Amino acid sequence: MTFENLYMKLLQLFVLLTINTFLISCGGQSSDVPTSRVEQQNYEWKLVTSWPKNFPGLGRGPETFSKYVERMSNGRLKIKVFGAGQMVPGFEVFDTVSSGAAEMGHAGSYYWKGKAPASQIFTAIPFGMNATEMNAWLHYGGGLELWREVYEPFNLIPFAGGNTGVQMAGWFKKEIDSVDDLKGLKMRIPGLGGEVLKKLGGIPVALTGGELFTSLQSGAIDATEWVGPYNDLAFGLHKAAKYYYYSGWHEPSANLEFMVNKQAFEALPDDLQAIIEVATRAVNQDMWDEYTAANNSAMQALVETHGVNMRPLPEDVMLALKNASIDVMQEQSAADPMFKKVYKSYSDFQSNVMKYHQISEFEYYKNRAGYNQ
Numbered sequence: 001m002t003f004e005n006l007y008m009k010l011l012q013l014f015v016l017l018t019i020n021t022f023l024i025s026c027g028g029q030s031s032d033v034p035t036s037r038v039e040q041q042n043y044e045w046k047l048v049t050s051w052p053k054n055f056p057g058l059g060r061g062p063e064t065f066s067k068y069v070e071r072m073s074n075g076r077l078k079i080k081v082f083g084a085g086q087m088v089p090g091f092e093v094f095d096t097v098s099s100g101a102a103e104m105g106h107a108g109s110y111y112w113k114g115k116a117p118a119s120q121i122f123t124a125i126p127f128g129m130n131a132t133e134m135n136a137w138l139h140y141g142g143g144l145e146l147w148r149e150v151y152e153p154f155n156l157i158p159f160a161g162g163n164t165g166v167q168m169a170g171w172f173k174k175e176i177d178s179v180d181d182l183k184g185l186k187m188r189i190p191g192l193g194g195e196v197l198k199k200l201g202g203i204p205v206a207l208t209g210g211e212l213f214t215s216l217q218s219g220a221i222d223a224t225e226w227v228g229p230y231n232d233l234a235f236g237l238h239k240a241a242k243y244y245y246y247s248g249w250h251e252p253s254a255n256l257e258f259m260v261n262k263q264a265f266e267a268l269p270d271d272l273q274a275i276i277e278v279a280t281r282a283v284n285q286d287m288w289d290e291y292t293a294a295n296n297s298a299m300q301a302l303v304e305t306h307g308v309n310m311r312p313l314p315e316d317v318m319l320a321l322k323n324a325s326i327d328v329m330q331e332q333s334a335a336d337p338m339f340k341k342v343y344k345s346y347s348d349f350q351s352n353v354m355k356y357h358q359i360s361e362f363e364y365y366k367n368r369a370g371y372n373q
Contacts, residue, residue: 043268045079048097050090050107052210053083056234056294057227061162061256061287062106068279077272079104090208094259098154103264106161109147109257110191117332118150118339120191121346122158124251126325129350131163131253131288133357137349138255146342157265159280161258162287165295167248168232169313170225171216171241176313179320188212188224192328193250199324209235216240225250229298230291238302244310249321256287 047066051059066079082102084090093105094112110123122143129137137143138160147158170187183201194204205221209231215221217240224241225248226232238244258280265273302308313321329347333340 040076043077045103047079047104048082048087048093048102050084050093056230057287057291061283064286065279065283068282069275072275073272084208097259097261098156100261103261105259107257116150117336118342121342122147123191124254126193126196126250127322128252131165133353134253134255141349142345146345150338155262157260157262159258160255160284161280162256162284164227164254164291165288167251167254168228169245169248170223171237172223172243173241175243179317185223186221188221195328196321196324199328200320213240228295229302230294233298233302238306238308242309244308245313
């Protein structure tokens with residue numbers, strides 16, 4: 001269902017409710033809206049997340065969503081947001097919502113690769129699509145339908161829940177001069193990016209955001225990727241590692257997710273279901289806007305105030321990562337039929353959108369850079 005259809009559906013329901021309320025106040029009857037709808041039952045939900053409470057970007061998205069829903073529903077649906085560890089640990093969001101212990105969750109789908117390998121694709125693929133392309137595939141290229149097919153056995157309905165845009169490659173305690181420097185490197189890197197690092201001799205480590213600083217500072221890990229300047233500055237990662245590399249080959253767009261317990265969602269009346277759908281779409285765009293704006297000043301602060309050494313990964317390292325990524329995607333596709341199905345849809349869409357972006361976005365960036373020189 002497109003955003004425009006959702007909007008019209010919500011508008012039609014609002015108009016029907018308004019007419020019904022007017023008729024009742026005048027002593028009339030309405031046959032268009034059931035009495036149960038007029039009674040307007042109230043709902044209180046819990047939303048668990050994989051992020052610290054109110055953390056910039058990632059953590060604020062669910063809070064914004066909750067406010068949108070309460071306001072649009074006129075208080076009929078209130079959603080209490082729990083940060084990671086407040087109700088359940090960040091890596092238990094999936095099971096908590098699947099079981100119905102909480103009605104909603106907000107996380108990154110690649111955390112659930114042990115339950116459904118194809119889930120990783122809906123966050124990011126190394127050297128894959130950017131945020132604009134990812135959103136287009138999800139909402140107009142069949143991606144969201146496939147995502148819901150993947151989550152169907154787990155009693156969950158997913159929605160796109162924000163995007164960070166292209167991330168940074170990460171923070172390293174030592175310089176990366178060649179592919180050999182990746183061998184034995186203990187790095188916090190989730191999802192398919194972790195599988196690529198492993199193929200080149202690195203050691204991927206699974207950690208939630210709240211564990212990153214102490215793990216990096218203590219030497220438990222040698223490097224970590226997180227998000228980008230906005231979130232990395234907030235965590236103070238520049239105090240624990242000296243070298244900050246770009247670009248985020250592993251997450252060219254980190255698409256986040258809202259997940260809803262299927263029974264809880266289906267128990268809602270149509271208008272509240274529509275409100276959830278519209279609110280998730282609004283937050284999906286709002287979060288990306290926030291990152292695009294906030295990364296600018298954060299990058300400036302890291303470089304100018306904190307003296308961070310920001311540099312690109314060497315070309316031979318990037319080439320090795322890209323080649324290893326191709327191998328990983330082939331292996332994952334061969335190992336899991338659903339992964340293969342989703343990846344084919346994703347890669348077909350990427351192949352097509354790249355052709356247009358090559359002569360539009362890419363050419364524009366080149367021309368813009370030329371004019372500024």
